[in-house]
Amino acid sequence: MSTPSLTALTPAPGQSRGLRSITLARGDMDPQSGLLGYVVRNDARTWIRRGEGLVAYGETARFTVTGPDRFTQAQEWWRRELAGAAVQDDLGVPGSGLIAFGSFAFSKTSLHESRLIVPEVVLGCSEGRAWLTYITDDAEAELSAEAAEAALAAYLVEPDSDRSPRPDDRLGPGVLSEDQYKLAVARGVKHVQAGELSKLVLARDVVAHLETPVATAQVLRELAVRYEDCWTYAVDGLIGSTPEMLIKVENNTAQARVLAGTLDRANAPADDPDYPNRVLAGSEKQLHEHQIAIDSLTETLQPFTSSMTSHSEPFVLQLPNVWHLASDVTAQLAVDDGGQVPTSLALVQALHPTAAVCGTPTTVAGALIRELEHLQRGPYAGPVGWIDAGGNGEWGIALRGAVIETPTRVRLYAGCGIVEGSLPDAELAETWSKFRPMIQALGLSAPS
Known part of the structure; x- marks a missing residue:
């Protein structure tokens, strides 16, 4: 033998x-x-x-x-x-x-x-x-x-300890300064106005420098409690709480939540309950940005489905830091020639990157991102989630989050959709509203 x-x-x-x-x-x-x-x-x-x-x-x-x-x-x-x-x-x-x-x-x-x-x-x-x-x-x-x-x-046996904010904890600039980011936005708007693309998503980063090691479990619990309508994720130092579901597959049904259009709640009038609906749903710029994102997803998902439904009009999603225009999409997955339905990871491959985090067309937007951001996104705005043996899974977009680079250095990311009507000052302010979940969870304060 x-x-x-x-x-x-x-x-x-x-x-x-x-x-x-x-x-x-x-x-x-x-x-x-x-x-x-x-x-x-x-x-x-x-x-x-x-x-x-x-x-x-x-x-x-x-x-x-x-x-x-x-x-x-x-x-x-x-x-x-x-x-x-x-x-x-x-x-x-x-x-x-x-x-x-x-x-x-x-x-x-x-x-x-x-x-x-x-x-x-x-x-x-x-x-x-x-x-x-x-x-x-x-x-x-x-x-x-x-x-x-x-x-x-x-x-x-031995849970990790929480941490308290320390005097030397601080939030520092990332790759681009605020002025440099505004310049990048202005340049992005010119490319849109020239007809090269209809939407571009530009991100920037800030860096948290901590006196003592970050307590990741504590940060995750803070995020999960404050942002209970979001998906709180942690994979190898990539942490956050995303409001955007790229794709969920459960028993041959796929679901997605698309967000595009943002309004900061920090300075909203307390006595005007219709304010978010009026400002978001009544804004041609916000509706245009949202429609680009929803069209991008449904057109890409359609070949994998036998039927699909979505909201005829976006709804306003209320989060503690911002309001978003949101649309939910549900689709019945089609059986392929081999008698199989696509797995959640196969759909991730087809859908990423979406217009919500890249732009459209994606090839043009991707090249401009590399040119204007000067930033290595790494896993930021990439798919994060899980898959099981049956192909079921949930994959969010890694937004409202950060990467733990060392025990005392955490890099936060935020981005904005740039369309023809975008204003650099407004887009910069929007990034600060999107940084807020991680800043708060880390026990820091944004620069005044």
């Missing part, structure tokens, strides 16, 4: 030794705090909205990639992992069983590594149902309720 070769026994680069998982129903979730009661470690990966979603600890497998084929290669890696996996999942709900958290670079030219990470322990909660998943690539590991609970308990 011949001896198997070493290559036949060794996983391919980036491949696990064979994933095994067990998912168990759990009935002890606190109805008040929900999953937030488990956001107690700074290395947690999270996807939370209104106390439900996913919190994960540890790492069983990881795939990283750069370049224009990052989505395709990530999907292929995930398919290979699933093909060799053994899964015990009696719940069978979206997000249970095998799952990977993901974060992808905004630009196909970025050197930032896009990634999929399979955690070791996942706590999930959806529509009042809670579960615990334990994932390992150890063929000898015990898969049982006791083993899953023990793995979770090991991560919760």
Whole structure:
């Protein structure tokens, strides 16, 4: 009998030794705090909205990639992992069983590594149902309720401490000064006026310098409580609370939330309840920007669907810092020639980058972004979220967030849609309103 070769026994680069998982129903979730009661470690990966979603600890497998084929290669890696996996999942709900958290670079030219990470322990909660998943690539590991609970308990033994603001905490400039950003906006408007494109999204950054290490778990809890209608995310130091759902896939149905058109609440009149509707829904500039974004999404999504519905008119989404014009889109996914429906990650690949974070046409906007921003976006404005073994998943756009570069340095990002009627001073002010969630969660104050 011949001896198997070493290559036949060794996983391919980036491949696990064979994933095994067990998912168990759990009935002890606190109805008040929900999953937030488990956001107690700074290395947690999270996807939370209104106390439900996913919190994960540890790492069983990881795939990283750069370049224009990052989505395709990530999907292929995930398919290979699933093909060799053994899964015990009696719940069978979206997000249970095998799952990977993901974060992808905004630009196909970025050197930032896009990634999929399979955690070791996942706590999930959806529509009042809670579960615990334990994932390992150890063929000898015990898969049982006791083993899953023990793995979770090991991560919760020593919660990370909160931090208090310190006198030397400060917010400093990023790559572009305020004046330089306004100049970039003015130049962007000229390109729109020249007919080269209809919309351009320009971002800028500011940097938080902290005296003591950032308490990531505390920041995430602050964001999740203040911005409960947003999706609070954390993947490898990319953190934030996004109001924009790029795509959600659940049992062959896709949903998206498109935002474009913003109004700061800071100086809004308290005695005028119709103010946001009048200023946003009554603004030709804001409606035009929103229509570009919704058309971009629906036209790209249409080939993957058998039917699609969306609001005939955008609604005003109220957040603690701003109002947005918003539209929700729901689509029934079509079966392809192979009898399959597209996975959430396949739809991410098709949809990114949207007009809401890049512009339109995207090729022209992308080139101008590189020319005018002087900024490496990295994962900012890229897809962030999760995918499960059934192809279900939720992928937001990494907005209202930051990247933790070192324990005491955090880079915040914000951007604005530039159209023909955009004014540099107004766009600069809008970036400050979008920085506000992270500034507040870090215990800082914006410059006066």
